Amino acid sequence: ILLTQSPGTLSLSPGERASLSCRASQSVTKSYLAWYQQKPGQAPRLLMYGASSRAPGIPDRFSGSGSGTDFTLTISGLEPEDFAVYYCQQYGYSPLTFGQGTKLEIK
């Protein structure tokens, strides 16, 4: 399954709301979609799984939604530490695949 993330880069200010899109080339089984955050020089960190379940320790300003082929990661009230690259990943089909990423930068 091909995952396409948009936009490629999103420029926002702290306190604003971010909406990141992940579109799949075919329907993702049982909403088996995860989101990760990656900062420079670090490994990806799991944020969401099952499209809308937050991983342990993830603040509730992060939320996920969607089903089928369209999924969204929303960050309500951006904090300075939220500026990073975000990836979606599907795990309903083999091989496991990732989107190309959305860079969230400070405006």
Added chain:
Amino acid sequence: QVQLVESGGGVVQPGRSLRLSCGASGFSFSKYAIHWVRQTPGKGLEWVALISYDGSNIYYADSVKGRFTISRDNSKNTLSLQMSNLRPEDTAVYYCARDPLWESYRLGSYFDYWGQGTLVTVSS
């Protein structure tokens, strides 16, 4: 706390071999499947291989099938990736990452913990 630490990366010529290791601590290693995932600036994140908790089920990406071998030693809490016939396109940061499901043997999950990665450069 859960910790995964990769080692073994370096510079290697095309066609040669390299072995990566991943040491685990802070959890019951023998009860979790472990993946290798790699990352390049050009192709982004790519899943490479999975070994089930007991080593009985192994899966590979088509891009590495026949060249890479994943294995584990549950008595030593270590995971390995033997890479042979390396190509320039194998150049990447390689991460080991844990599958979150207890005693999983299926390919179909996300990754709840990642190591810090080890860089492999294939170049003459």
